[in-house]
Amino acid sequence: MLKLEKRPQPSRAFSYLTPIFAVIATMIAGGLLFAALGKDPVLAIRTIFYEPLFGEFAFYYAPQLLVKGGPLILIAVGLSLGFRAGIWNIGAEGQYIIGAICGAAVGLAFYPLDAWYIFPLMVIAGALGGLLWAMIPALLKVKFGTNEILVSLMLVYVAENLLAAMALGPLKNPEGHGFPGSRNLKDYPAAHNDELITGTGMHWGVAAAFIAVILAYILLNRHSLGFSIRLTGEAPRAAKFSGVNPARLILFCLGMSGLTAGLAGLFEVAGPAGQISIDFNTGYGFTAIIVAFLGRLHPVGILLAGLLMALTYIGGEIAQSNMGLPSAAIQAFQGMLLFFLLAVDLLTNYRIRLAAKGAA
């Protein structure tokens, strides 16, 4: 009979290996899923993981890796801080939307003025928008002990409705012939988040994601606040005795994750998306949760996980156009990845032993 024995210390080796195990298991299970849909499983997996990087059209797809990975990494890094301390912001999608609305609104307010300070102002507005939206669950939790999971999630639906209201109302393009959606910021150079180096997919949002990874690494490893976060997650009682202020930690973690999500939204609306529209948000805020866990809540891990997840998005699109693989299959595939990750995580914290029957 198999028996579980808790390890005194989580295994370091397994904490690096489990994400790889999870990816392999997902490829196998995903292959079965694709086979069940009547597609060639090997070809599908190859199309998703190999084609974007080394295929015939890699020159076109590879830059997309940064375009899609940037927001995922930026949001996931913010989320990971709270997740480490047991503070669950799952409303990043809402903060992402609000960041985009605030940032775009500032940019559109200046239209058609051409000045250097417009884009920086939009960045600030986007960050503040996300921050303030995340402050709602944070303050409610600190003041009234309200569950931040439910409040942050409810606010996603509020934000989605607000997005629709903005796209149809105040931010609607006055020259848009009555169609919903704002002016396209791509046609407004002072507010456009253009590629920094043409043809690489590298824009300010991607740069911000890399900076966030570095700052989070420094915070967690070299700063006392980072230590408090880790301590609260790993040993809440010890954290209490050592004088960690839980309210401050909640405000900081939710605030930071809101800020990064807001930034991601702003860079997306000013760059790849271009405009506020009803269907502007595409679920980055939710996928970032998978990215954060896949990266083991570690900044460098998240960087790699974000790129991998971006790969499945792009590969999924290729598989969709080449093989007719439905886009929902990729969504299920990504969900599966998180499942397997959580399941194999058992190996990090427990040892599996063979035990003689009846001995226990």
Place this chain on the structure above:
Amino acid sequence: MDLSSISPELLLASLMVAATPILLAAVGELIVERAGVLNLGVEGMMITGAICGFAVTIESGSPTLGFVAAAAGGAGLSLLFALLTQFALANQVASGLALTLFGLGLSALLGQGYVGLKPPLMADIHIPGLSDIPYLGTVLFTHDPMVYFGLLLVAAVWWFLNRTRGGLVLRAVGENHAAAHALGYKVVRIRVLAIMFGGACAGLGGAYISLIRVPQWTEGMTAGAGWIALALVVFASWKPGRVLLGAYLFGGVTVLQLNLQAAGIAIPVEYLSMSPYLITILVLVIMSADRSRAPGSLGRIFHASG
């Protein structure tokens, strides 16, 4: 705006219909949480139930079979959660989120061939005599069987929790799993059963949306109903009777804002559509002052060592 176009009689009748999906899901989740498990995957199980029920109803022509399939689908998906949290000892919050994300993807995948179809409807029960009572008859006695099933389920859950030995054991497991284990109760087995019951109820709730409330299949059609059901359990302080009260309150808000939209009130539709979510937050704030009612072992991992 013409407020007189809103009939209080029909408003109350449709309130019962609007409340049923979250009522079913919430009463299931209540059992799960009373057993000490926090399953945040309600939304995922609801949407899976919605498509399973819809597909089977279309294929078989029988809504009853559809509801059975929805319960099976929800329970099946919840087994994944049980496997992760009870056997692989994974974090319950993360596992629940995974269930929701996976459920949304899976349902969209399963539902591809079913967009735009109309399912056969479940006939309303007209009880001779009762249905003809003026006013009350329309409000209370002209519904489909699932509305009454929801009410019966609440009563049954209340009776199970408070009047049976099984309910007592379930509550013991939820309050203190170590003590329950020491007394010889099978903590893991009881929790797996509770999780499956919760999954089946969520599946029924989802199918109610796709088969009766809307009735149609669209991706992501549960639109947060699962999360509202989770909030409802907190609102109800983990008591079945209060779940009913809460569900009717949210049903009322939903129906009222829909009626106001139809009556052409001068507020844009989007702001009205926000209201159920905002009310949920407001209620959560009011109720969270008293956390003492939460089951003692809620969300904690149980591992019998030695």
